[in-house]
Amino acid sequence: MSLLVKLFFAFMQVGLFSVGGGYAAIPLIQAQIVNIHELMTMEEFTDLITIAEMTPGPISINSSTFVGTRLAGFGGAALCTLGCIIPSFVICLTLAHFYYKYRSFxxxxxxxxxxxxxxxxxxxxxxxxxxxxxxxxxxxxxxxxxxxxxxxxxxxxxxxxxxxxxxxxxxxxxxxxxxxxxxxxxxxxxxxxx
Amino acid sequence: MNGKRDKKDLWILFKTMFVLSACTFGGGFVIVSLMKKKFVEELGWIDENEMLDITAITQSSPGPLPVNASVIIGYRIYGVLGALTAVLGTIIPPMAIISLICVFYTQFRENPYIATALQVMRAGVAAVIVDVTWSLAKNVYGMKSVFYTGLMAVAFVGACFLNVSAMVIILTCLAIGVINVIITLPAVRGGKRHESAC
Incomplete structure (x- = not known):
């Protein structure tokens, strides 16, 4: 499986399973990137968390961009971020639709x-x-x-x-x-x- | 839902999400309270209870909170196109910033001015969140319901001092809400059920 496809699905899982936002995503990213796919060392990963803390933006977007850029340039960054937000997008759009349909009950x-x-x-x-x-x-x-x-x-x-x-x-x-x-x-x- | 909106609002939506995302540090609730400030108080596009509902949905869905909130707010303002616009506005700043940092990481990390600015900006962010919480808590208190005020107090203590996760708090209150519905429903339908029992 090519690296890009691997990255895309790794971050899709991060997006899908990081319920509770923010810090909940850190162990999932670590599992996908450091442990399962061995795309980064633990030192690099710690650096990544430091940067994500110091800069604005959601930690999972920051890390998908960071990992994507390091491993496959800007295209990689875009692909990882896309993978990360697709689950959110689909789920929230569905929930929003039902919320606005039924909220007056x-x-x-x-x-x-x-x-x-x-x-x-x-x-x-x-x-x-x-x-x-x-x-x-x-x-x-x-x-x-x-x-x-x-x-x-x-x-x-x-x-x-x-x-x-x-x-x-x-x-x-x-x-x-x-x-x-x-x-x-x-x-x-x-x-x-x- | 998007009947009265025109294309100009899409631009405002994009711009707002972009700026909020570009200068928001800290967890998801930080950006949600900034969104509340902007969309409820400054633009008046969303009412306050709706914003709290959006936050609850955001919190119980997987994925990054700011992205979730953008999807729902964007959808509310301009349908699916609005959701796409809002998400784009939210993810472009962190993507651009991180890509740049990847290139200049060492210099960035050791620059004392950047470090200081990042550190003092937290005080400003804290001021905004305390302000937002103040207004929201005043409204819950204003409902004159011991139950809801108590629920708020218990949830606050749980989140701050007992390390109860946000997810657990939201789900517990969801359960309390559902139980509340079950208790109050028979009171409304009581007569009807009685008939069918006979």
């Missing part, structure tokens, strides 16, 4: 009403963990107040204040890019972090 509404608070809680929990990462560079268990980063704290509070105060005028993207610019400038003035 009262029974469906009752079920959805119980799901909504859970989703809010999950979003809140993601917010908390990224906040801790930003302020303390650690997760919940590793928080030490002596590690608090003042610049990040100020940027966070300022950003939250602007978002709450000027709801309609301040976009999310401006806040994020703005915090990148202001924060880097602040670090340049105060000296770079160690």
């Amino acid at each position: 009262s029974g469906v509404q009752t079920v959805l009403a119980a799901l909504r608070p859970a989703v809010v809680a999950l979003i809140g929990s993601a917010g908390l963990s990224i906040l801790l990462l930003a302020l303390f560079n650690s997760d919940l268990n590793g928080v030490r107040f002596s590690n608090l980063r003042i610049i990040e704290l100020v940027i966070f509070l300022l950003g939250l204040f602007l978002l709450r105060k000027y709801k309609d005028k301040v976009g999310a993207i401006r806040i994020i890019l703005g915090s990148g610019v202001v924060g880097t400038a602040a670090y340049l003035i105060c000296g770079m972090p160690v």
Whole structure:
């Protein structure tokens, strides 16, 4: 079987079985790329995860592009990514179709009403963990107040204040890019972090 | 479903997904809360409950969350063409960035400015998510239902402190919802069933 076909089906499996998003995909990619097909070493794979963490975008898209590019150039990257998203595309399109068809039924509404608070809680929990990462560079268990980063704290509070105060005028993207610019400038003035 | 939309909205859809995808770090819920901010609050294309339903469907489907959310939102805005457009917008930035990084990996990793910018941008992302959570939680609380507020609190504690996976939380609440339907249905159909029993 040619390499490209192998890659395509490997990432299709990653796409199909990584339920729960994000970190759920890591062990699957490792299984497909490092263990089963031996296309990468564990060191390369660790590098891949580091890059995927440091850059925007879903980890499985990042890794399919990375693996594809390393092994078969840009065509490989496109093919791996395609393989990875085809299952999502088909499944979500089907679910979306049924959701919009039946969502006005009262029974469906009752079920959805119980799901909504859970989703809010999950979003809140993601917010908390990224906040801790930003302020303390650690997760919940590793928080030490002596590690608090003042610049990040100020940027966070300022950003939250602007978002709450000027709801309609301040976009999310401006806040994020703005915090990148202001924060880097602040670090340049105060000296770079160690 | 896409009756009133014109081609211009496809471009807005693509542009929005592209920009969100290009500057979003962190897991799927991060980008979902940014999508909520954009499509619910800024563009007004989707209502808030719908966005939460979309998030739940997104979470229970396999594959990368941002891609799943793009498919559903795109489909909602402009049918299958919208879904394709949104997914393209979502995957092009990471593909382009990773391809570039593959070439300049060492330089990228050791550049202190890039590292610092990436690190402080997390604080901005955190501000956005806390803001979104704030508004959403206020609405759940505003339903004046002890049940739903309690469910939210329990789910939050489970996700944050007990390491319960998102999938388990969603499925549990799905089960609670289904049980709720089963309990309330006989109350509605009670009379009818009684008749047939006779």
